[in-house]
Amino acid sequence: MGERTNEQLYAESIKHLNDFKRDNIQFISLNMLQRKLLIGYTPVAKVLERLENEGYVSAVGKDLKREILR
Numbered sequence: 001m002g003e004r005t006n007e008q009l010y011a012e013s014i015k016h017l018n019d020f021k022r023d024n025i026q027f028i029s030l031n032m033l034q035r036k037l038l039i040g041y042t043p044v045a046k047v048l049e050r051l052e053n054e055g056y057v058s059a060v061g062k063d064l065k066r067e068i069l070r
Contacts, residue, residue: 004039006046012037013047017056017068027065028057 004012016036020028034044048066051057057066 006043009037009039009043009047010050013051014056017051021068025068027067029065 013033016033017028020032030041030044030048033048034041037044037047048057052059052066056070057068060066
């Protein structure tokens, strides 16, 4: 399997956010998403920035977690 595109990573991230919400998980960290996507820090940070800009997650808090908004 080749490298996933940014759009594929984004779509997978939204799927994982929905899974977290279904499991009553209200907050997500970069590391949680990194483990789910099996990719490095920088690509996950870019995905989280986009998720924040589009209203899926809050800005990072003092505890390095983000609230899942939708």
